[in-house]
Amino acid sequence: MKFKTRLSLDVAFKYIFKITGLLVLAALGGILAMLVYNSFSFFLDVKPLDFITGLEWNPTGKTPKYGMLPLILSTTLVTFGAMVIAIPLGIGTAAFIAEYASPKLKNILKPVIEMLAAVPSVVIGFLGIVLVGPGIADLASLPNGLNALNGAILLAVMALPTIITVAEDAIHAVPKTYKEASYGVGATKWQTLCRVVIPAAAPGIIAAVMLGVGRAIGETMTVLMATGNASLLPEGMFDSVKTMTATIAIEMGEVPYQTTHYFALYAIATVLFFMTLIANLVGEFFINRFRKYHAA
Amino acid sequence: MKTKLSAENLEISFGTKEVLKKINVSFNEHEITALIGPSGCGKSTLLRSFNRMHDLSPDAKITGLLKLENLDLYDRAIPVTEIRKRIGMVFQKANPFPKSIYENIAYGLKINNLPHGKEVIEKALREAFLWDEVKNDLKMPATRLSGGQQQRLCIARAVALRPEVILMDEPCSALDPVSTLKIEELISHLKEKYTIVIVTHNMQQAQRIADKTVFMYLGEVKEEGETSQIFNAPKNEMTLNYINGNFG
Numbered sequence: 001m002k003f004k005t006r007l008s009l010d011v012a013f014k015y016i017f018k019i020t021g022l023l024v025l026a027a028l029g030g031i032l033a034m035l036v037y038n039s040f041s042f043f044l045d046v047k048p049l050d051f052i053t054g055l056e057w058n059p060t061g062k063t064p065k066y067g068m069l070p071l072i073l074s075t076t077l078v079t080f081g082a083m084v085i086a087i088p089l090g091i092g093t094a095a096f097i098a099e100y101a102s103p104k105l106k107n108i109l110k111p112v113i114e115m116l117a118a119v120p121s122v123v124i125g126f127l128g129i130v131l132v133g134p135g136i137a138d139l140a141s142l143p144n145g146l147n148a149l150n151g152a153i154l155l156a157v158m159a160l161p162t163i164i165t166v167a168e169d170a171i172h173a174v175p176k177t178y179k180e181a182s183y184g185v186g187a188t189k190w191q192t193l194c195r196v197v198i199p200a201a202a203p204g205i206i207a208a209v210m211l212g213v214g215r216a217i218g219e220t221m222t223v224l225m226a227t228g229n230a231s232l233l234p235e236g237m238f239d240s241v242k243t244m245t246a247t248i249a250i251e252m253g254e255v256p257y258q259t260t261h262y263f264a265l266y267a268i269a270t271v272l273f274f275m276t277l278i279a280n281l282v283g284e285f286f287i288n289r290f291r292k293y294h295a296a
Numbered sequence: 297m298k299t300k301l302s303a304e305n306l307e308i309s310f311g312t313k314e315v316l317k318k319i320n321v322s323f324n325e326h327e328i329t330a331l332i333g334p335s336g337c338g339k340s341t342l343l344r345s346f347n348r349m350h351d352l353s354p355d356a357k358i359t360g361l362l363k364l365e366n367l368d369l370y371d372r373a374i375p376v377t378e379i380r381k382r383i384g385m386v387f388q389k390a391n392p393f394p395k396s397i398y399e400n401i402a403y404g405l406k407i408n409n410l411p412h413g414k415e416v417i418e419k420a421l422r423e424a425f426l427w428d429e430v431k432n433d434l435k436m437p438a439t440r441l442s443g444g445q446q447q448r449l450c451i452a453r454a455v456a457l458r459p460e461v462i463l464m465d466e467p468c469s470a471l472d473p474v475s476t477l478k479i480e481e482l483i484s485h486l487k488e489k490y491t492i493v494i495v496t497h498n499m500q501q502a503q504r505i506a507d508k509t510v511f512m513y514l515g516e517v518k519e520e521g522e523t524s525q526i527f528n529a530p531k532n533e534m535t536l537n538y539i540n541g542n543f544g
């Protein structure tokens with residue numbers, strides 16, 4: 001190719017990549033703008049504080065109620081439950097893979113865990129209906145198992161691959177010299193893992209957990225299928241719950257266009273957007289600290 | 297002089313790679329012995345065999361007899377943690393834990409269920425000539441210390457456990473001349489209480505601090521003896537070439 005054509009190709013690609021980059025930014029900005037714009041229409045009818053703190057969600061009643069606290073609590077309950085299960089399991093598995101597993105076992109475990117991340121959420125939800133739910137109902141003698149606990153277990157399964165993969169990277173990245181120093185003063189492998197390796201990997205592990213939280217908050221199909229979707233204020237893990245994501249997914253299809261109820265769903269989405277954003281920012285913050293610490 | 301640490305017919309290989317061949321060497325109590333030789337000749341490998349650091353490499357194969365006085369270091373009945381408590385190590389690159397100065401010393405004591413009160417920490421830091429520089433900053437992250445201070449902290453960490461032997465693998469190779477002299481002074485002082493084996497690439501350093509010197513080449517001990525004899529009247533031609541800087 002002639003030098004001139006090569007040069008102009010170079011310039012052309014520079015612009016093509018710039019445009020694709022800007023398109024992504026524009027799409028993101030557009031989504032946020034749309035959410036906020038429609039939420040404003042809603043807040044003309046309902047005060048933001050009443051919306052956030054209202055105890056009843058019943059937009060189709062005679063006097064519609066737009067209190068989203070039950071939805072926030074549902075999402076929080078399911079996410080929190082999922083993390084209580086996924087954090088110890090995830091960190092334990094990550095530590096096992098990084099420090100104890102033989103290279104052979106590692107080569108089996110890592111791809112299997114990554115495959116788990118590829119299972120579609122509708123399949124996990126299905127398992128919740130036919131397997132985990134009935135199991136919970138049996139064990140706790142409930143009429144059915146479609147409740148917060150069911151959702152939490154399924155979300156834990158879904159968050160685990162992310163948590164394990166990122167935490168394993170963090171543990172693996174702990175400098176060998178720290179471990180040698182610890183063994184050098186007579187520490188056992190277990191003492192070294194608990195007192196040196198995991199604290200040194202803590203920023204990365206926290207980032208892993210936050211990414212898992214983000215995954216759990218945003219998940220829709222699984223919780224929609226598995227938690228029973230009762231929009232009452234939940235009192236415990238055995239109550240049926242209706243998360244923010246499930247509410248939007250269920251009601252968006254039936255709601256009359258541009259009514260208060262329609263705009264209310266946008267307002268929920270905006271709150272959800274900011275909840276996920278915060279989870280991601282916290283995760284990002286710790287990831288950066290982790291990088292800084294490794295450069296030092 | 298009493299022999300503190302010894303290796304008999306020691307051979308080490310990693311996978312198919314033979315690194316040490318028929319090593320016979322011994323180190324006297326309360327002496328400093330320098331291990332010298334070109335890079336890759338197996339000095340670190342020899343040093344690390346005494347506190348069983350090779351236990352961490354699955355492909356390491358070790359034969360021969362290593363002893364701390366009369367104790368067989370590879371006797372299965374003796375926990376490796378006990379051996380590492382009695383044979384301390386200072387590494388090439390200072391590697392304090394990402395914890396406070398205080399915790400860096402306290403860690404090994406806690407691990408071994410030894411008292412770790414302030415007096416014990418102070419004593420170890422004093423012994424490593426570090427106390428006066430850090431006594432007001434014990435809570436500070438150890439990584440904020442200078443390179444030389446970090447290495448003295450690592451020495452304090454080893455000393456705190458009251459080991460019998462301290463192994464040092466090029467402890468000054470990453471340090472400036474002033475810090476290096478300070479650590480040499482410290483090492484010379486420590487031999488009153490401990491037996492010290494130190495790997496060094498610095499010929500002047502070996503002559504300044506070592507009582508005995510061992511010259512290694514391609515996985516074998518070529519010559520050993522009094523430091524002054526090795527440097528002034530080497531018997532082996534290769535030793536002569538090496539100390540004159542003709543290869544290395």
Ligand SMILES: Nc1ncnc2c1ncn2[C@@H]1O[C@H](COP(=O)(O)OP(=O)(O)O)[C@@H](O)[C@H]1O
Nearest residue numbers: 310313315334335336337338339340341342353
């Ligand atoms: N864990 C290991 N696995 C494989 N080879 C090793 C290992 N440790 C050391 N070696 C090899 O052994 C030889 C001697 O290394 P080393 O003892 O570090 O030399 P020195 O400290 O004298 O520079 C080198 O060729 C090195 O590559």
Ligand SMILES: [Mg+2]
Nearest residue numbers: 339340341465
């Ligand atoms: Mg070396």
